[in-house]
Amino acid sequence: MKKDLKQVNSSIPKIDGMGLVKGKPAYTQDLIPSNILIVKTLKSPHAFAKVLNVNYEEALKVEGIEAIFSWKDVPQTIITRAGQGFPEPSPYDRYILNEYVRHVGDEVAIVAGETEEAVEEALKLIKVDYEVLEAVLDLETAVGHSSIIHPEKEAFSMFPIGFDANKNIAAAYEMHVGDVDDVIAKSEVKVEGTYFTQAQAQVPLEPHNCFTYVDFHGRLNVITSTQTPVHIRRIMGRALSMPLKKIRVFKPRVGGGFGGKQMLHGELFCAMVTLKTGKAAKMIYTRKEVFESTCCRHAMRFNLRVASDKEGYIKAIDMDVLSDTGAYGEHALTVLMVAGSKTLPLYNKVEAVRFNGVVCYTNHTPAGAYRGYGALQANFALESLLDELAEKLGISTVELHKKNMISEGESSPIFKIMGEGSEGVDMNVESCKLDYCLDRSIELIGWENKYPRKEIAPNKVRGVGLAIAMQGSGIAHIDMGSAILKLNDDGFFNLLMGATDIGTGSDTILAQVAAEAIGISASDIVVYSSDTDLTPFDTGAYASSTTYVTGNAVRKAGLNMRKLLIETVAKKFKVTPEEVTFENGVFTTEKESITLKEFSTRLYYNEGLDQKQLVASDSYVGEQSPPPFMVGVAEVEVDTETGFFTILDYAAVVDCGTTLNPNLAKIQVEGGLMQGIGMAVYEDVVYTSSGRMLTNNLMTYKIPTREDVKKLTVEFADSYDPSGPYGAKSVGEIGIDTPPAAIANAIYNAVGVRIKTLPITPEKVLMALKLKEK
Amino acid sequence: MVVAHDFLYQKPSTLLDALKLRAQYGEKCSLLAGGTDLVVNIKERRISPDIVIDIKGIPEFSILEERDGSIFIGSAITFTELIESPLIKSRVPIIAESAHTVASVGVRNRATLVGNICSAVPSLDSAPALLVYKTDVVVESVDGKRIIPIDKWFVAPKKTALQNNEIVLGVLVEIPNSENGTAYMKLGRYSGEDLAQAGVGIMISKNLEYKIAFCAVGPVPRRALKVEAFLNGKEFSSITNELSEIIQSEISPITDIRASKEYRRHMVDVLVERGIKLALSRLQGE
CATH class of the missing domain: 3.30.390.50 (CO dehydrogenase flavoprotein, C-terminal domain)
Structure with missing residues (x-):
């Protein structure tokens, strides 16, 4: 299957790489015209308050100020900014601006002016009277708190998601298979633990930014750094009460999203200014605004119980989750559900399993989508606790995993029960090389000689630890992607897609897929993505969907194009399509041959009444969401006097099916590992007791640099998923999942302390070591 | 984010011109050497000077040399220059060692040691290195020169003994006479x-x-x-x-x-x- 591939499974360079490296204008900010209004927002200094009055009379007098709006000046249509499919599984709990402000950094007023200085001056002159309300800043006491964060009567959910605003609950979910309490009670070995995972900021290097203008047709054009153009168009249409035909959304190059650009951010503020003034407007977020006023990862608390028999066969898993969605419920339910649906099926031979979760509102910066999307959080809890179980059983974690993890051809009841926001889809895992990934990753790290620990000097101990993980490939039965292929004279093709390359390289791999299907070189494909006026529907770059969902659509469109080409050539040469072969850019019949180049030019200029445009398209919705799998193994060196530790090596072996572009797949995994390591040991969103974010810049919010992470070893299993495009599954998210647990386990193996609250800092390790000594 | 604050920028070529400007503007004046703190402070609106005096045009500030058993480090000498200086490495190596730990390569290429001690933040890496030697801070105003021993320099967090009409010429680090x-x-x-x-x-x-x-x-x-x-x-x-x-x-x-x-x-x-x-x-x- 794989050996016949010519265009895919080959490491061609990113098609946009050279232009970007050379600094050519490509990103939203590069495209902003001059003489455009500058838009900024006034932010709430309070974690929770009612806006009693906004007086901007003085501010309007500042020279160069064009417009100022408070909540009374903008439509009060309730929306969700989540940027998901429709109907959204997130509560409608948000307005463009509202009389309540629910976190420090929540927007109070929109100011537009000709210069940055004028806008800054006007912001200072706006007088706001607040009624400061008691803020809810503790995850543990949010549910049922006397302070209700969403008192507005209009808030609702499109379908039952457990939303209960009066109790500060954004979403809730429960499911079980079998009688968990009974199975645990009867099991011979039991472990349990409580784990905390922190909020983490996505930190795309390109901040969130956009600009808007009304064109000569009177249509609103929105150029924005987004992952989800069609969702942006739909949500803006609702919020602004505009028919969608009046809105165009265009996504230029995007400098990273990681989930942070799945939601709407500045688009509505800019659009308000443009619609009310008729003038073009731009909004470029400062880094502080990216931290305080966009979104981050849901912080979570897990209460987890696992039971097994004496041989180490897991009998029951009971996972209880409390999640912090912050001020708004974007992605509240789905991130919660993914915590269960992308971890529990790993151990599919249990007799009973239960998942129960509540997502509460707090007055923190809202949580949203972030690579890993719940799976990362739950992976830390589950893989940490399984390490404890192995120890209690007296077997190695490798043996424990081998006895219990899912294998190729198997299924899990979870697949059918838990989807994203609703019921899932039953499936057998048709590709699963976890066994190989496990054997190979421990071989790469040298596990046999290093497990569990090695003292290499006084106060210096090395240890190894591992974790396994799964993710999905798009949302089955929901996410749809499509593609249009257009033949041009001179024999090249346009590939039009709504899929949004946000720096991942999806334009490149999808060009490879199209080329493979047509039977040409990827260099003869010109990719265009994405512009809601020109490109076909695609839900966007999230949920690990582009490779699998859009990839399948592109493959189908490519096969359609190939068929169309051959039929047209057959007609020209008056033979049957079966008599035409197409190879190396040449159509051949028994008697004649013609190059694609010549054929296409003739087709458009010289075929008389047979002249016609060749266009092929197709769509794809996943019947299932085949999981990519991986094993991550960390080797750490801990200084027992200081608690300092270094991650010496991180070996990751991934089963993502066919790697459509092995180099880009490797980069995806490495990037995921870096962010996973950031989550595991460095990053933390910290607030003061009054709810002000302390980590609102890159001096205080530290993401690891390449210098902080030593060796990363990434390999891929030889795997082929029959449902994927040329055997491919997703690879965008899986890389982020394992570092927290693998590193926690490695530190435990090295020095015997188990850190259950992320991030794992040297200080926590040292304090735990001191406690252990006592 | 642009610097949304207007100020006068002056780059005098003589020390006297600089001292006169300093005397004229006093606390409304900021001195620019590397600018790695200054630009951030202005952008974050922690300070809003009327004038920024760039001292890099004045030859005295760019001196790094041995003087009568001491090493003079001018106010415009960057951390990278200190790291690469054979004189520093051989005579007062801890200055190079601590300079290495300051920020990142890009910042060290611009930032100066004197700028660092003028920030007087509690965490400043240059301080312990200077404190273990007999170090004097040499400052000057239109009224004349003044020598401030390094242990009298740091007055409070982010506050030094520098008066608002003075400019630091550099620091004078005595080379220890024993091994x-x-x-x-x-x-x-x-x-x-x-x-x-x-x-x-x-x-x-x-x-x-x-x-x-x-x-x-x-x-x-x-x-x-x-x-x-x-x-x-x-x-x-x-x-x-x-x-x-x-x-x-x-x-x-x-x-x-x-x-x-x-x-x-x-x-x-x-x-x-x-x-x-x-x-x-x-x-x-x-």
């Missing part, structure tokens, strides 16, 4: 750019005279005189309870976003022990 070993120990979390959670500078001379200075564990960087007195003349093997008590009495760390005061206290003991051992091994020529 010595030095070490700068920094507690940081990242290999990338990071502020010290604690810093310890150590110099030990052949006759077992100890000089020890701290940063980031009190309101201002300072010498640990009681620790020095306890250690002087003694061979060192490891930290005793008695020494630890003295060290702990000399520091007053706080809990902030980077570390708790308990962790800092613990780590200062470790840093002192490891620093002394490192300085001793260097003294012995290892």
Whole structure:
């Protein structure tokens, strides 16, 4: 299957790489015209308050100020900014601006002016009277708190998601298979633990930014750094009460999203200014605004119980989750559900399993989508606790995993029960090389000689630890992607897609897929993505969907194009399509041959009444969401006097099916590992007791640099998923999942302390070591 | 984000012109050397100067040379220049060692040592290195020159002994006359750019005279005189309870976003022990 591939499974360079490296204008900010209004927002200094009055009379007098709006000046249509499919599984709990402000950094007023200085001056002159309300800043006491964060009567959910605003609950979910309490009670070995995972900021290097203008047709054009153009168009249409035909959304190059650009951010503020003034407007977020006023990862608390028999066969898993969605419920339910649906099926031979979760509102910066999307959080809890179980059983974690993890051809009841926001889809895992990934990753790290620990000097101990993980490939039965292929004279093709390359390289791999299907070189494909006026529907770059969902659509469109080409050539040469072969850019019949180049030019200029445009398209919705799998193994060196530790090596072996572009797949995994390591040991969103974010810049919010992470070893299993495009599954998210647990386990193996609250800092390790000594 | 604040920019070519401007504008004036603190402070609106005086056009500020048994480091000398200077490396190596730990390569290429001590933040890496030597800060105003010993320089967090009509010409670091070993120990979390959670500078001379200075564990960087007195003349093997008590009495760390005061206290003991051992091994020529 794989050996016949010519265009895919080959490491061609990113098609946009050279232009970007050379600094050519490509990103939203590069495209902003001059003489455009500058838009900024006034932010709430309070974690929770009612806006009693906004007086901007003085501010309007500042020279160069064009417009100022408070909540009374903008439509009060309730929306969700989540940027998901429709109907959204997130509560409608948000307005463009509202009389309540629910976190420090929540927007109070929109100011537009000709210069940055004028806008800054006007912001200072706006007088706001607040009624400061008691803020809810503790995850543990949010549910049922006397302070209700969403008192507005209009808030609702499109379908039952457990939303209960009066109790500060954004979403809730429960499911079980079998009688968990009974199975645990009867099991011979039991472990349990409580784990905390922190909020983490996505930190795309390109901040969130956009600009808007009304064109000569009177249509609103929105150029924005987004992952989800069609969702942006739909949500803006609702919020602004505009028919969608009046809105165009265009996504230029995007400098990273990681989930942070799945939601709407500045688009509505800019659009308000443009619609009310008729003038073009731009909004470029400062880094502080990216931290305080966009979104981050849901912080979570897990209460987890696992039971097994004496041989180490897991009998029951009971996972209880409390999640912090912050001020708004974007992605509240789905991130919660993914915590269960992308971890529990790993151990599919249990007799009973239960998942129960509540997502509460707090007055923190809202949580949203972030690579890993719940799976990362739950992976830390589950893989940490399984390490404890192995120890209690007296077997190695490798043996424990081998006895219990899912294998190729198997299924899990979870697949059918838990989807994203609703019921899932039953499936057998048709590709699963976890066994190989496990054997190979421990071989790469040298596990046999290093497990569990090695003292290499006084106060210096090395240890190894591992974790396994799964993710999905798009949302089955929901996410749809499509593609249009257009033949041009001179024999090249346009590939039009709504899929949004946000720096991942999806334009490149999808060009490879199209080329493979047509039977040409990827260099003869010109990719265009994405512009809601020109490109076909695609839900966007999230949920690990582009490779699998859009990839399948592109493959189908490519096969359609190939068929169309051959039929047209057959007609020209008056033979049957079966008599035409197409190879190396040449159509051949028994008697004649013609190059694609010549054929296409003739087709458009010289075929008389047979002249016609060749266009092929197709769509794809996943019947299932085949999981990519991986094993991550960390080797750490801990200084027992200081608690300092270094991650010496991180070996990751991934089963993502066919790697459509092995180099880009490797980069995806490495990037995921870096962010996973950031989550595991460095990053933390910290607030003061009054709810002000302390980590609102890159001096205080530290993401690891390449210098902080030593060796990363990434390999891929030889795997082929029959449902994927040329055997491919997703690879965008899986890389982020394992570092927290693998590193926690490695530190435990090295020095015997188990850190259950992320991030794992040297200080926590040292304090735990001191406690252990006592 | 643009700098949304107008100011006058002047780049005088003589010291006298600079001093006159400084006298004229006083506290409404900011001095620009590397600019790595200044630009951030203006952008973040922590300061809003009427005038920025760029001192890099004045030849005196770019001097790095030996003068009568001391080394003069002009105010425009960058950390990278210090790291690459054979004079610094051979005579006062701890200055190069601490310079290496400041921020990142890009910042070190612009930032200056004098700018660093003028910021007077508690965590500044240059301070312990300068404190273990006999260092004078040389300042000048239209009224004349003034010498401020480094241990009188840091007055309070972000406050120095500099008057608002004065400009720092540079620092004068006396080259120790006896053979010595030095070490700068920094507690940081990242290999990338990071502020010290604690810093310890150590110099030990052949006759077992100890000089020890701290940063980031009190309101201002300072010498640990009681620790020095306890250690002087003694061979060192490891930290005793008695020494630890003295060290702990000399520091007053706080809990902030980077570390708790308990962790800092613990780590200062470790840093002192490891620093002394490192300085001793260097003294012995290892």
